[in-house]
Amino acid sequence: MDPETALELVKQGATLLLLDVPQYTLVGIDTQMFTVGPAFKGIKMIPPGPHFVYYSSSSKDGKQFSPIVGFFVDAAPSEVIVRKWNQQEERLVKVPEDEEERFCQAVKSLEFDRYLGPYNLSQYGEWKRLSSYLTKTIIKRIEPIGGEITVACESEMDKNSPKTSIERALDAQLGTGKFQASTSVDQSKKRGCYYTTIPRVIKRRGMEGKELTSLNLDKTELLESVLIKDYGGSEDLLLGELQFAYIAFLMGQSLEAFFQWKSLVSLLLSCIEAPFRTRSHLFTKVIF
Template structure:
């Protein structure tokens, strides 16, 4: 890429500054993933808009990894997002406002430029197709308190059929020792729209009730009006959000 064009992308793109992330940690954004090396300080040249940032902490030898933690961002041109690794909790946290101002200025002065990996722009089209219905309001409506999304805080569905992969995940989560002890009552998952598994209506029974449970068209239309104000885009945004959060 032409140096002048690259500089323009650096200046006008989003910068994700990730400080003190341990080596071997997996860090990703959208459809891209990086294995952290000793000089890694984040990602630059990110196109403005909605993105999903995720990471997984590693053991010292880089052979074992914790469950992925992720969060959505919706940032504008030239915006700098700063996170710092908390060694005790093994997760990325926000810095103080004073620190943030200092780091943002350093990024805009290109002090971290050599330590920032470039966003692979050729993959941006794939990401846009996966996330084109997700908006800022979608994120604000669905994200957990604090914004962090991880499978360990999502409610467990009981008495429902599970695939082999889901059963394997359940067993894995039972054996994982989390770095931070969190009371189950404090854990908050995403605020997804509740969808009834079985339709029950007064005055309807037999063949008609069976038909309603087999063909969920009426249920979909009802949810669309009640929970999404008739907006199909809002429904599609939630579906994309859920798919990306746990793909």
């Protein structure tokens, strides 16, 4: 890439300025992940649009890592997104507005340019396919208070529910060593994402068993109900939530996101009539 093209991409693309991030920390954006070096201060040349930023703090020797923490951003052209490392909480936090403005001007003046790693544009097409229905509206509707998504907080959300042996082992792991340090933030202020509730079974009073069985074998009617009630009839909103959950699970390692993705996929795959008659367009978009 010639210098003029690179400079134009730097100016037009968004910048993620990450200050004071310790060495060996893992930092990712979309499908790309980096290991922080001594001079790292963020990522430049980020295409406008929705992105998922995630990171995992490391022990001093770089051998132990905490659970991933991630958050979605919707980057505008030339926008500078500033986060600073909080050493005590081991997480990225926002900076005061006056500091943010000062850092934004410094980035636009290219003062940080040598410390910023470039977004790998060759992988952008893959990210676009993963997030093609993800919008700022969907992100704002689903993201948790504070925006942070992490499995470290999810173990607290369902502590009263029955657990498998693997889930109990995960709880034990989250309560020790590097994992325990990462959950030191006040858990009472944490809650999960605002996902749509997807009923697993259709139940109706006064309906005979044969009819109920039929409704649960073909969940086309349930799909229609969910689309109208929770998504205002918009297929793209449902697909956007499906992508949100998949990304939060795939990159953010969120179990809550996995269960939501699984619920939506199970609903779609349990429909017999919808793919061929009522919602052919929706299923075409799901496949492609």
